[in-house]
Amino acid sequence: APTGIVDVIVVGGGLSGLAAARALKAAGASVTVLEARDRAGGRVHNISSPKLGATLDAGAEFIGPTQGHIAGLAREYDVRTLRTYNAGDSIFVSRTGTTRVPAALPIPAVADLGQAGAALVRAQADALAGFPVGQPWKHPNAAYLDSITWGQYTHQIADTQTARDLVQIAMSAPLSVRPDEVSALYYLNYIAASGDEQNPGTLIRLLSTDDGAQERLFEGGAALIPLRMARELSANMVYNAPVRSISYTDGIATVAGDAGTHRARRVIVAMSPAIAGQIDYRPGLPAARTGIHRGYRMGAVSKFAALYKRPFWRDKGLSGQAYGAGRPIDVTFESYAEGNHILMGFISADAMRRLDHAPESTLVKECIANFVEYFGPEAADFIDYGVFKWDLEPWSRGGPVAVSRPGTLTKYGTALREPVGPIHWAGTETSDYWTGYMDGAVRSGRRAAREILGDLR
Numbered sequence: 001a002p003t004g005i006v007d008v009i010v011v012g013g014g015l016s017g018l019a020a021a022r023a024l025k026a027a028g029a030s031v032t033v034l035e036a037r038d039r040a041g042g043r044v045h046n047i048s049s050p051k052l053g054a055t056l057d058a059g060a061e062f063i064g065p066t067q068g069h070i071a072g073l074a075r076e077y078d079v080r081t082l083r084t085y086n087a088g089d090s091i092f093v094s095r096t097g098t099t100r101v102p103a104a105l106p107i108p109a110v111a112d113l114g115q116a117g118a119a120l121v122r123a124q125a126d127a128l129a130g131f132p133v134g135q136p137w138k139h140p141n142a143a144y145l146d147s148i149t150w151g152q153y154t155h156q157i158a159d160t161q162t163a164r165d166l167v168q169i170a171m172s173a174p175l176s177v178r179p180d181e182v183s184a185l186y187y188l189n190y191i192a193a194s195g196d197e198q199n200p201g202t203l204i205r206l207l208s209t210d211d212g213a214q215e216r217l218f219e220g221g222a223a224l225i226p227l228r229m230a231r232e233l234s235a236n237m238v239y240n241a242p243v244r245s246i247s248y249t250d251g252i253a254t255v256a257g258d259a260g261t262h263r264a265r266r267v268i269v270a271m272s273p274a275i276a277g278q279i280d281y282r283p284g285l286p287a288a289r290t291g292i293h294r295g296y297r298m299g300a301v302s303k304f305a306a307l308y309k310r311p312f313w314r315d316k317g318l319s320g321q322a323y324g325a326g327r328p329i330d331v332t333f334e335s336y337a338e339g340n341h342i343l344m345g346f347i348s349a350d351a352m353r354r355l356d357h358a359p360e361s362t363l364v365k366e367c368i369a370n371f372v373e374y375f376g377p378e379a380a381d382f383i384d385y386g387v388f389k390w391d392l393e394p395w396s397r398g399g400p401v402a403v404s405r406p407g408t409l410t411k412y413g414t415a416l417r418e419p420v421g422p423i424h425w426a427g428t429e430t431s432d433y434w435t436g437y438m439d440g441a442v443r444s445g446r447r448a449a450r451e452i453l454g455d456l457r
């Protein structure tokens with residue numbers, strides 16, 4: 001290649017960009033990764049608790065069965081997993097009271113879900129029936145399912161408040177959005193995507209701890225994986241390098257930003273479609289691609305973690321898992337790091353948007369009060385904590401994943417992965433299986449690398 005022109009520029013050093021860069025480099029291509037932040041990993045990020053310096057997963061944390069791509073990387077980079085604590089009872093808090101349910105039961109199988117159960121069973125049936133995973137616009141009923149929200153789809157069956165609360169949790173737990181913010185077709189695809197080429201996706205696998213997406217967590221934090229990948233790629237990485245524009249002409253792409261101008265034969269934009277639109281493209285993008293950038297929005301989320309001397313909830317026969325109506329935390333798990341016992345809770349959607357600009361002390365106070373409500377007065381005796389507001393991050397703008405509004409997938413879905421000139425698209429949102437997850441991010445980066453290697457040769 002002429003001097004100064006690499007084969008591929010990868011924009012974004014999250015798991016998808018790193019997986020793409022690694023695959024390209026292994027195949028002999030020259031690669032530069034331009035990363036906006038001063039670190040790799042994107043939505044996978046370790047933070048330290050302020051007093052004790054304990055490592056906490058601010059973003060992605062869990063891994064489970066059928067996530068072979070991320071599991072394979074963990075093995076290669078020698079990052080070990082631990083089982084998520086899942087003994088004793090979990091707590092369901094509804095407007096009518098609190099129920100204890102054995103943690104070992106998968107959530108949707110819990111007895112007495114009534115109408116909510118029926119709505120979720122219907123969703124599972126729709127997601128299983130030969131669903132075109134990763135190409136939901138090809139579903140025979142796509143036009144209808146993409147014209148309504150998950151809320152409208154489930155409310156047809158679940159018309160009591162408790163049932164609606166439960167179908168809301170089934171969405172907000174994995175996506176941090178409200179049922180009326182997401183196309184039904186999007187969520188059915190998300191359910192169908194929670195598997196692999198051999199094992200069809202199931203809602204139970206998506207929501208469960210044992211045998212599900214929350215089965216294990218990483219010793220030392222999930223971020224060890226992207227950090228070790230980035231270290232191996234250190235000669236290819238450029239940090240503090242937000243890309244502002246991508247232009248192309250005569251087979252050469254010019255990628256300009258805060259770290260200067262770089263040129264390449266191909267570009268991979270490796271991030272959520274909800275932030276890929278922050279880049280200026282010349283010539284302008286086809287309308288369908290712009291429709292993708294506008295139709296996908298990030299959920300609103302923070303994880304709040306409180307550290308305790310003892311796992312006091314275990315003494316009471318509790319698993320540390322609670323599912324409730326967000327005051328402000330609607331889902332919790334026991335987490336674990338370096339000998340510290342941790343309760344971790346998700347603040348999602350409306351609760352998060354309300355607290356985005358609240359002082360940290362207010363947030364801590366509300367979250368601890370919420371833990372007390374779920375697990376008892378001992379929860380007030382926390383020894384340290386950690387919190388990270390994803391919504392305020394300019395290079396994420398929320399999390400855990402971008403979801404699409406009704407009308408997006410059927411009108412513009414085919415543009416989700418379709419290259420535009422020399423520009424290819426990665427990011428977990430473009431994955432077929434495990435879209436939204438670390439596994440999907442790795443899959444998407446590998447797929448984008450394959451597309452390019454196929455035609456650079």
Ligand SMILES: Cc1cc2nc3c(=O)[nH]c(=O)nc-3n(C[C@H](O)[C@H](O)[C@H](O)COP(=O)(O)OP(=O)(O)OC[C@H]3O[C@@H](n4cnc5c(N)ncnc54)[C@H](O)[C@@H]3O)c2cc1C
Nearest residue numbers: 012014016036042043060061062243399400427428437438
């Ligand atoms: C709170 C939370 C909890 C989660 N829990 C889990 C979990 O338990 N298990 C699981 O599997 N997944 C979980 N996820 C999802 C998981 O983190 C993502 O699916 C995955 O990390 C996405 O990787 P990515 O490479 O597609 O995108 P990202 O990680 O978002 O990477 C995109 C990268 O591009 C960079 N970037 C953005 N714009 C520019 C620009 N203009 N120029 C240069 N660089 C740019 C960003 O800084 C970032 O590094 C969670 C996410 C969050 C936020």
